[in-house]
Amino acid sequence: MPVYNNERYFPMAVQSVLSQEYKDLELIIIDDGSTDKTPEIADLIAKEDRRVRVVHQKNQWIYASLNNGIQIAKGNYIYIVNSDDRLRPGSLKNMAEIVECFYPDVIWTKVLTHKCDDNQRIIEYDYSNFDNKIERDMLFENADAFRDNWIFLNKSSLMNNQVNLYKRSIAQKYKFRNDIYGADRLYNINIASEISSAFVMKEAVYDHFNYESDEMNVSIGKYYGYEHEMFNLFYNENRLLLSDWNRLDNEALSYLASARLRELSIELRSLNNKGCVLSLEEKIEKIFNSFLDKDIYELAEESGKLEELEARVLSGMRELFIKETLSPQSNLYFSYELIDSLLKRRLC
Template identity: 85%
Template structure:
């Protein structure tokens, strides 16, 4: 049996996936199998994959009806023979020497998971790098780290989250653990949820300081799988990450003040991302529908309770108001709209010199029936003084 099973899902990518394949097969460490999952491609990808397999006995190709990427990963895991599984996207690359480096750590430490850094590069359509490591992930881990038991691993779960190591599936997983869980196939962030789901199984883990993986963020959004697109389920997905992570930490008795503030900061950054996603391709909502969704969906009991617990109500309001203001800058809301109060509140709050009418507009907006969490009151209290009862 090989040490590593490298699983590479591919769909209509005859241009780049041979380069990704070469980055795997040219590794100095050769005790591997490469499983190419052709996800119902309609270009020359199937023929190219079969030719690659004919030329290298370490390669296996599975042709399947189109099922999407995470189903492909699940299918690859089920047939993998290696002691460990690793995933490589068909338009990314494994860095030279990566498998040798990971094999050395496996042979010495036998970890359940090796967490590996992904370097994100902005590039052109020829994979020419325009901006190297644009998210500065290479600086987040400065030395190798070994967690030798479950307690040590759990003590460092927030560290792994902060270091962005749990945000994707590009880690080396012991196959016996990986096979117990399946990636969801209905959200683009299923990799992050997968890491939360398998975490209770992990007893030992290694964090590798050297980056092993290059991810390409193409200048054209058309060439990126999930970046720059609107799905409509972003809010529910990010709430799921938050709730599952919080449950995990509670189960481990690790939900402390540091965890609370990390989860709150992370969730509110994601909330701003949700608001900006309204401007992405595929969002066919009208301006009124967007504002209605903010008040009726984005502002929910989980979000508001988290803001109260963490003392971040003002941050929550600022992010909501800022997000709505960006929408109003792009498009005008009709004065006849039932949601026009939101526009009036933001315009009045931004005025340097306010008159009585402006204060009335702000207060009326705060207590408007559609504004059930009274967004704006933190700033209104500051305006009129903390002693006045809003």
């Protein structure tokens, strides 16, 4: 459990682990240089429960904390719990029973995301309707079965985060990148070729809280500046993986292209986030010079989705022009006229 300045919520996350019916566990709390009461609370918890280990380190960010915790873990399996989320009752017992039966390399688990207030009172339960995406338990007994279902794991969002049960012998071979907020997704891509068996749980085991205030969420509603390169990396690494597995067929290509174009819309919307300090002209230049690169054009053309690409760019730029005004004297004013013209043409 990585934690940074989270004295308010992390004791409840800890309690959700230590109160599990399954008791044979080690909880490693990585205090990432907290300056509030988090270190003292963590040490007190460790004094009261011998299953808890606390590591205090200089601030390194969340994924470095995960790497440090994974490397010193002693259990045969590793599960990650964020310090403001909760493990659902009975989760470890259910996962342990699956391990005893099948001993899979990874158990992919559901994350239910709830909108909540700053007291973690749920306003909207499972607002992504994720609990209905996995309708039954699934066992992939060998590498071929797992690889045959890789696109399913992508479509169901199971491989988009680190909240899964990983066999320690595999998890310790790899490290999370510590320079992008989507390092968990890349980690799952990186370990995929090591996986020779896997299990997908129907029952949800984890509650993730999405707060009303964007400032309280790690990546939601923020602008980093590297979104385009990160999403391109996901696309290219996934494509390379499927190619190496001889599973890059038309269905896979179509899915990867669709997913990448959806992420392009996320990039465009991020330009309107509060943290983006770019001027309107700089935003337009970024779209033309960075977002619409060779990778995007090639995947859209290859999958027959050039019209979708155009529509997403038009929509994204229209949102920019709704919020900000471009001077007619600007060298980029043509882009406003172009968007205006194309939109009028679409309405005809």
